[in-house]
Amino acid sequence: MAEIEIEGKTVEEAIEQGLAELGLPRDKAEVKILDEGANGLFGLMGNKPARVRVSSKSADGDADPAADYAGAQKKVREIIAGILNGMNVGFTEITTSLMAGRILVDIKSPESSILIGKNGQTLDALDNITNLMLHRDEAFRVKVCVDAEGYHKRQEERLQELAKKAAEQVNRTGKPYRFEPMSSRERRVIHLILKSDSALETFSEGEGAYRKVVISLKK
Template sequence: MKQVTASGQTVEDAVQSALKQLNTSADQVNVEIIDEGKKGILGLFGSKPAIVKVSIAENIVARAEKYLKSITSQLGVEISVETTTNSNEITFELSGEKIAILIGKRGQTLNAIQYLVHLFLNKSSDQYYTVIVDAEGYRKRRVETLTQLAHRLADKSVRTRREVSLEPMPSYERKVIHTTLQNNSKIKTYSHGNEPNRHVVIKPS
């Protein structure tokens, strides 16, 4: 972590001196006041300079990216990460030679990684973030698969006049099913069960 110790007549002067040396702004640093200084008599006799230690704050998103890479490294997969931030939503797009290992069966491994990064990021930040961890476009392909599945099982429910239960899914995948079928007047959908076994049920209207 890059840091400098600087002094000045006041704490503010010392901080400004440090910012100039680091070539950065106040919102990008952490400030530790070592000595608040002393003005002295008439501002001259017995005066002591203020001393501060200023270090560049590590970006929380960069920390999350490092954490993500440490997880995948423990799984034996070296990756490249492309990070996109849109307000409070952060997407980490992974790429690499063994990417299928990180996706896992029906995205279960990828979902677990996403959950861990979500916990890490929000535990380390005052702001709440929505985290999406994707791997070479898997999420988009998964949405297409879920959409087709929703229509197929809705048709089955109408045809058989029976409820159809889907496999357990994370909340955002259940949302895809609900959203896909929300305008189908022939059926209704609801979620049933407790995490991690919560699943969507499709039933005839």
């Protein structure tokens, strides 16, 4: 079961950020409020952020997810094909699969460098647009993760190494470790990699482009 603890200015903001990082719709998540936070003097000094734990609901007793999401997967392929045609970017195959309640997409393209863009920015934009277009239909609230030629898979392998080294440092020194600012996708990977470590906890702090993951020993 995917689970993270996350902070925000308000409880609702923390919940929304947690849902985004886990790629979960609200009805598929369980939320526990750990700290409602507090405003400081005149709302300026001593502000205490809200803190929540967001996790995915158990799938026990659910219907076959592959059948439930078959229509969504078809819609995703149609959306991405339309976008790529509009960009004049050629592709040979768009495949979709279901994992942990998310639709995973992999695009095969002879123009993968254009599709991926600098540091994956074009690919991330395609990911965001695909999710926005799919979610216009209330029947399709599943999270979509778009990849091309295994780019994100390679990035996840790199993040696994970073997370492993950071976890070893925290266990050795007892001091929290703060990563450099990351995208929501990268933060989610770090959270999921370390969620099984019973001695550690991870949470996100900061705002916007400066948001980062922190690893610390559990209290």
